[in-house]
Amino acid sequence: MKELLIAGALLASCSPAYAAETPITGNVQTRCLIVTDTNGVYGNPLPSKLSTLSADGGVVPVVRYDVTLADAYLAKVTTPTQFSTAPALTDAVTWTGSTTVTNTTDVGMAGYEAAKVTYGSTTQYDLVVAGSTWFSSESAAVYGVNKSFPGGSYTALILAECIAK
Amino acid sequence: MIRLLVVLLAFYTANAHSEYLYGITGNMAGTGHTWGMTTIGPSNNRGLRINGVYYQYTPVKNTEDDMIVYVRNRRIGSDGYIFESTDDWSGLPGGIPITKGFTMDNLPIELWGSGSIDVEGKGSVRDANVIYSYKYNNDCLTPMSDPACPGYTDAVLGMMNTTTIESYDSLGDKNITDVLDKKADLEEDPEEEESEEEKEMLEKILSSVDDSVLTANVISQNLLMFAMTNAVTMNTYYDKKLAGGTYKETVVLDGGQLPDNKKGARSGLAQQLLHTEMVDMQYKQEE
Numbered sequence: 001m002k003e004l005l006i007a008g009a010l011l012a013s014c015s016p017a018y019a020a021e022t023p024i025t026g027n028v029q030t031r032c033l034i035v036t037d038t039n040g041v042y043g044n045p046l047p048s049k050l051s052t053l054s055a056d057g058g059v060v061p062v063v064r065y066d067v068t069l070a071d072a073y074l075a076k077v078t079t080p081t082q083f084s085t086a087p088a089l090t091d092a093v094t095w096t097g098s099t100t101v102t103n104t105t106d107v108g109m110a111g112y113e114a115a116k117v118t119y120g121s122t123t124q125y126d127l128v129v130a131g132s133t134w135f136s137s138e139s140a141a142v143y144g145v146n147k148s149f150p151g152g153s154y155t156a157l158i159l160a161e162c163i164a165k
Numbered sequence: 166m167i168r169l170l171v172v173l174l175a176f177y178t179a180n181a182h183s184e185y186l187y188g189i190t191g192n193m194a195g196t197g198h199t200w201g202m203t204t205i206g207p208s209n210n211r212g213l214r215i216n217g218v219y220y221q222y223t224p225v226k227n228t229e230d231d232m233i234v235y236v237r238n239r240r241i242g243s244d245g246y247i248f249e250s251t252d253d254w255s256g257l258p259g260g261i262p263i264t265k266g267f268t269m270d271n272l273p274i275e276l277w278g279s280g281s282i283d284v285e286g287k288g289s290v291r292d293a294n295v296i297y298s299y300k301y302n303n304d305c306l307t308p309m310s311d312p313a314c315p316g317y318t319d320a321v322l323g324m325m326n327t328t329t330i331e332s333y334d335s336l337g338d339k340n341i342t343d344v345l346d347k348k349a350d351l352e353e354d355p356e357e358e359e360s361e362e363e364k365e366m367l368e369k370i371l372s373s374v375d376d377s378v379l380t381a382n383v384i385s386q387n388l389l390m391f392a393m394t395n396a397v398t399m400n401t402y403y404d405k406k407l408a409g410g411t412y413k414e415t416v417v418l419d420g421g422q423l424p425d426n427k428k429g430a431r432s433g434l435a436q437q438l439l440h441t442e443m444v445d446m447q448y449k450q451e452e
Contacts, residue, residue: 101261102261103221103262103263103264104262105263105266106263107252107253110254110257110258110259110263112261113258
């Protein structure tokens with residue numbers, strides 16, 4: 001009996017361990033695409049002001065959201081509150097901005113503008129209809145108190161986000 | 166396998182000359198929001214097909230109002246529409262433009278009737294823009310390239326100089342005949358003194374002759390231009406050359422010598438003698 005137990009133990013210790021790790025792969029296709037439709041340009045109507053308004057010599061930037069899944073995403077568009085590149089500034093810059101819907105591909109998007117939520121410099125839209133929506137963001141920066149901006153190149157960024165609900 | 170290749174080759178050659186060109190229209194929606202489809206594409210095209218419709222407009226309305234906008238095209242030969250897109254703005258705010266695009270299944274232009282933007286309810290649209298994309302064959306841009314092309318017969322007849330040419334007949338010119346008549350009247354009374362009335366008449370006569378000369382000049386210029394145009398159009402055909410180059414003689418003469426045909430010579434001589442005798446007979450009769 002003892003011999004039998006020893007033999008069994010040896011057999012058990014010698015048997016190979018059958019185990020494998022099987023990968024599971026998946027691919028999630030994006031159903032929300034953000035495209036820059038028009039690059040913005042700052043005009044300089046006053047020495048102390050930069051503005052994207054066409055009346056001020058600027059170009060309003062336009063961002064397009066393409067959504068293929070209805071009622072699944074929030075669009076958040078944030079106007080700039082600082083320059084990404086600029087000459088050295090020694091005074092405060094006052095920022096203002098706003099975002100509006102300027103074009104749609106579906107009648108159901110007509111209510112986006114009325115239903116938008118604005119907090120700080122961010123405007124949030126609930127993309128309840130599949131299709132494309134164009135958002136225009138106006139931005140203006142005023143330097144100090146009637147203080148002239150130093151000469152140079154200024155760049156600011158609009159942040160456009162598509163957040164799954 | 167060979168049959169298949171032959172069929173494929175035949176199919177390829179039958180279609181090799183044909184090429185599709187693509188284009189888009191301008192804004193077809195005028196101020197009245199109605200438009201025709203006859204101006205789409207180049208003239209004299211064949212097989213033009215619409216493959217896309219794109220439109221944009223801005224609704225003008227109060228949120229509480231009901232409004233339905235139809236963008237559509239009549240279907241020729243029926244009471245229906247070949248394309249129709251409906252936007253129901255009822256209860257929705259206006260002011261934001263809407264843009265839509267549709268891919269069409271290459272529908273022939275012959276089926277497309279007039280287009281319109283129709284508003285049902287309370288409200289209107291502004292800044293309307295409707296654009297069509299299309300494709301067409303380029304093998305009929307020149308009407309004579311294919312007998313099936315529209316305008317082929319007229320082009321051929323024009324090339325064959327069947328155009329009516331107006332010629333100038335001086336004796337059929339009323340100015341000239343009047344002048345001749347009046348001149349005859351004046352010559353009938355050479356003894357009478359030249360009155361003021363006659364002077365005026367003479368001036369009118371000269372004026373009429375000038376008009377006729379001018380008309381004749383214009384007609385002769387037109388004829389000259391017509392002849393020059395024909396020369397240009399026909400020269401393109403005269404310049405065509407046969408492929409292959411030289412056609413060499415294939416008959417070879419054995420021996421290199423060609424003997425006289427004595428039988429033929431005798432026959433020719435006998436004919437000549439008979440002819441001479443026949444000619445001489447007429448002189449003998451007179452003697």
